[in-house]
Amino acid sequence: MRSTFVVLVALALSVSAFPFTSPSAPHLSTSVARRQDNTTLAKLPQYDPNRKARAAAVAVRNEGFIYGPSLIGEAAFFPNGTLGNARTAHDMDVWTLDREMIDVFVAQDVQAVSAAIAANGGLKSLDDYAKVLYEGQWVNSNPRGTAPGIMTNYTQDLLFSMERLSQNPYSLRLLKRNEPLPFQVEESVTSKLAGTTLRDLQAGGKLFFVDYSWQSNLTKSTLEPLRYGAAVSAYFFLHPRTNDFLPLAIKTNTGADLIYTPLDSANDWLLAKMMFNVNDLFHGQMSHLVMTHDVTEAVHQAALHTLSEDHPIMLILERHMIQGYSSRIVGEWLCFNPGGHWDQLMLIDNIGCRDYVTDTWPTLGRYKANYLHTDFKARGLINEKGKYPFKAFPFWDDASEIHAGYKAFFKTFVDSYYPTEAYIIGDYELQNWFVEATKNAKSVNKETLVEVLTHFGFLVSVGHHALNGGDPVGSKATLPYHLPAIFAPPPDTKGVTDLLPFLPSVKQSIHYIGFIATFNRQFYEKDKRTLMNAYTDDPLLARLNDATKRGAQDFFTNMKALSDKIRARTFDSNGLSNGLPFVYRTLDPDFIPFISAV
Numbered sequence: 001m002r003s004t005f006v007v008l009v010a011l012a013l014s015v016s017a018f019p020f021t022s023p024s025a026p027h028l029s030t031s032v033a034r035r036q037d038n039t040t041l042a043k044l045p046q047y048d049p050n051r052k053a054r055a056a057a058v059a060v061r062n063e064g065f066i067y068g069p070s071l072i073g074e075a076a077f078f079p080n081g082t083l084g085n086a087r088t089a090h091d092m093d094v095w096t097l098d099r100e101m102i103d104v105f106v107a108q109d110v111q112a113v114s115a116a117i118a119a120n121g122g123l124k125s126l127d128d129y130a131k132v133l134y135e136g137q138w139v140n141s142n143p144r145g146t147a148p149g150i151m152t153n154y155t156q157d158l159l160f161s162m163e164r165l166s167q168n169p170y171s172l173r174l175l176k177r178n179e180p181l182p183f184q185v186e187e188s189v190t191s192k193l194a195g196t197t198l199r200d201l202q203a204g205g206k207l208f209f210v211d212y213s214w215q216s217n218l219t220k221s222t223l224e225p226l227r228y229g230a231a232v233s234a235y236f237f238l239h240p241r242t243n244d245f246l247p248l249a250i251k252t253n254t255g256a257d258l259i260y261t262p263l264d265s266a267n268d269w270l271l272a273k274m275m276f277n278v279n280d281l282f283h284g285q286m287s288h289l290v291m292t293h294d295v296t297e298a299v300h301q302a303a304l305h306t307l308s309e310d311h312p313i314m315l316i317l318e319r320h321m322i323q324g325y326s327s328r329i330v331g332e333w334l335c336f337n338p339g340g341h342w343d344q345l346m347l348i349d350n351i352g353c354r355d356y357v358t359d360t361w362p363t364l365g366r367y368k369a370n371y372l373h374t375d376f377k378a379r380g381l382i383n384e385k386g387k388y389p390f391k392a393f394p395f396w397d398d399a400s401e402i403h404a405g406y407k408a409f410f411k412t413f414v415d416s417y418y419p420t421e422a423y424i425i426g427d428y429e430l431q432n433w434f435v436e437a438t439k440n441a442k443s444v445n446k447e448t449l450v451e452v453l454t455h456f457g458f459l460v461s462v463g464h465h466a467l468n469g470g471d472p473v474g475s476k477a478t479l480p481y482h483l484p485a486i487f488a489p490p491p492d493t494k495g496v497t498d499l500l501p502f503l504p505s506v507k508q509s510i511h512y513i514g515f516i517a518t519f520n521r522q523f524y525e526k527d528k529r530t531l532m533n534a535y536t537d538d539p540l541l542a543r544l545n546d547a548t549k550r551g552a553q554d555f556f557t558n559m560k561a562l563s564d565k566i567r568a569r570t571f572d573s574n575g576l577s578n579g580l581p582f583v584y585r586t587l588d589p590d591f592i593p594f595i596s597a598v
Contacts, residue, residue, distance in 0.1 A: 042312040042543045044417060046426045054308050058429070065304045071328040072336055073357025075365060076294040079301060079325060087304075088325040095326035095598065098521060105140035105522075106514050113137045113513075117506055126499060129480035130154070133509060138473070141517040144591075147475045149571070149582030154481040157262055159581045160273050161236050161247045164210065166394040166584045167476040168284045168467060170291075172236070174380025175207045182209060182233055185249045189261050193248060194237055205380075205389070206238040208245075212279035213253045218352030221343045225508065227485035229347040230254045230275040238389060245390050250276055256492040267496045274502065275490065277482045282348055284476065286356050288467040290364040292459045292596055293327050294357075299367075299456055300324065302437040307429050312417055312548070315540045316453065320460045320595055327598045345512050347485035371455055372403050392579025398566065398587040399462050402531070403454065405558045409535065410453040412551030413544075414446050421445055457594075461531045465592035470520035475586065477516045479504070484512055521597050525590055532559040534594035559589035 048054050064083025071078050079088055113133060117123060120132045130151045138145075153159050164172045175181070181198055190198055201207040216231035235248035250260045250272040260272035300321050307314040335342050336350040343349050348356075368374065376382045376396065383389075388396055418424050424445055425431075434441040465471060476482055480503050487508075488501040504512060524530050528537060535541055535552035544552075566588045569577050577583045585591070 039539070040310065040543065041545070042310055042315055044423065044427050045308060045311065045429045048308075048310065054310065058306065058308050061309075062305045065301065067301065072289070072331050073354040073361070075290060075357050075361035076298050077301065078328060079304070083304075088329060091323045091325040092329055094323040095330065098323075098597070099518070101523060102141060102518055102520060106517050108140045109138045109142075109517070110510055110514055112139075113510060117510075123503075123506055123509065124500075126480050126503075129503060129509070133479055133513065138513065138517060141514075141522070142470075142473045142520055143522055145474060146478055147582050147585060149577070149580070150475050150478055153575075153581040154478075155266075155270060156581050157247050158244070160276075161245050162392075162394075162580045163476070164208075164236060165245065165390060165392070165396075166580060166586070168280055169376075169381065169393075169395045170287060170467070171210045171212070171280070171283050172208055172379065172381065173210075174205065175202050175209050176380075177203055177205065182211065183249075183251050183259065185235065185259065185261065189263055190248065193246070193262060194239060196240055198235075201237050201240075204240065206240065207248075208236040208238075208380075210234045210236070210276075210280075212276075212283060215279050215282060215348065216254055218348045218355055220347055220352065221349040221485075223339065223343050225487060225505065227347050227487060228489045229278045229485055230490050232272075232276045232279055234276055243389075243391055247273075252490055255490045258491070258494065260494070264494060265496075267499055268494045271486075271491075271496055271499060271502060274481060274483050274499075275486060278347055278485055281477060281482060281484060282346065284467040286353055287360065287364060288464060289331075290357055290360050291370060292464040292468075293324075294361065295365055295367060295370075296321070296456055296459050296596065297324060298365075299437060299452075303433055306432040306436050311429055312413070312544055313430065313433075313453070315543060316413070317456070319534065319538060319540060320457060322595045323598075324460075324596060327596065330598055341511075341515055345484050345508070345515060367452075367455065371451065372399065372458060390579075394578045394580060394584040395466065395587070397578070398562065398584075399458075399466070401562055402462050402559070402587060402589065403458055405555055405562075406454045406457045407450060408558075409551045409555040410450045410457070412554075413453070413548045414450050416545050416547035416551075418446055418449070424449070457534070460596045461534070461592055461594050462587060464596040466586060468519060469592060469597060470522065471586045471592075473513065473516040473520055475582070477512075479509055479513065519598070521593060524593050524597070529593055529595070529597075531589040531592050531594045532556060532563055534559075563588050563590040 045051060045054060061083060064081050065079055065087070066081030066084055067077035068080030068084065069078060070076055079085070116132055116137060120128060123129055123132060134146055134151055149159075181202065185198055187197055190196065190201070194201060198207065211233045213231050213233050220229075221227055230252035231254050232250050232252055234250045236245060237248050238245055247262060252258050252260075252272075252275065260269055262269055264272070300317050303314060303317050334340060336353055338350060340350065342353060364370070369378075373382070373386060377384065381388060381393070382396065386400065418427070430444065430449075431441040434444045483504070485504075486502040487504055521529070533556065536556055541549075541552065566585050569583050569585065571577050571583070575581060
């Protein structure tokens, strides 16, 4: 069986664990099938003077890396065989070094925040959740703190709606003009909120939709404390007069199946948004597993079977796959094990997570269809020219700039090694890689190769860390607003007067934040393991040609400029930053890693 760029078959999950000290890892050999000390320049196989020896080495790799059964759902193969087992053991050893560091930081922070909560007499209000749990806390594991505005403005509707255009844009889509409306909202409500009807908003290309109703079919955790939730669907719209992007309605799709709108009481509407965030958190964390870890590991596994370790493309892939095969092992070992941290904290249990992976692999596992521009255009968020209809689209602005940086680098790289298409045709290892991955090498040309490599680099960095990594602990997974579950059943009627019963206990809150904090790798900036440094200061990359090295310097310069721009962001006179009531800094190239770090 083989992986594929169309429906890629790969692996992994970016989920960390949470005892605050790592369990003793099994003894793992650090032996890998790579010549770490090789300083010879990389070259295409047709120009290698030792072609027979090179082919023999590739054959050994092909025999030693076996496609094993998928982990965490039926999606992607996992490396087995002599070399596959050595590689995964090595990656776990590398992961353990990083994880031991962050565990120490989290343990220190848990002690400090526990003392602060005790001194406060517990968590007695929503403000306590926002202030006592966070202000001056988590300074070791999350030294940059929470995103400015995220804790003070979380009740604003603009924050809720604009999170769809920043924190998680992957579930939002434009409702097409001729499709049936998913649910109805009273015309008097839409008239007050939008000055028009749902149908008119839809006809004008101004009605957007997020559907999480499918989550009702996934199994829920039964561990104590009992957790609850909805399976919401929601409308967002562009206001016909102001063009502001705003929420319109949230439908629970469970229990009494209520429809909430901003015209409801403050408590009812805030609870509805919190229930939405429970579903959104699940979607962000689980979809990132499929569309980043699984996909990139599939591409890399195909390369392990076909590309020499002296191939320039292999050097690039290896750079981005440092500790890459640790993720699903960590997921099976500490997160999605029965009764593990996911079962203890979240609404949907480990079985539901595995079912989600299996169900979504045929779509989220597609390669070309999920290119940045292709995906966002298909969902109506940009047009053919890459322009968006919103006043601001913070995710797109930063992500597309990074994407352009990758594309420029890889164009330089491909042009330098493949001056003409004849070089592509002559590279039989490259041809074999595409056959291994797609069963078809006829489509490979210079343009295709640039796109494939660009998407690969984008997925392991932006695709992964837009949803996971170190950002959630300071933004998209912050209490009291971004909940892993609600802790009382969804109401049968409107008129909630107290939101505290829906919030996690002190113990659950600390567990949740600590768990999310273990994803962070704040020391990567000092260690130069951030996206900005993806192609600098590495012995493997020193083996690449001079043109690629110049392209790498240009990439660094461009990413440094974007990082400086993001770090300079602040609020304007209207209390907004890039159209948001909080400072969006998720995709800072000197914060996010160039690998899918777990």
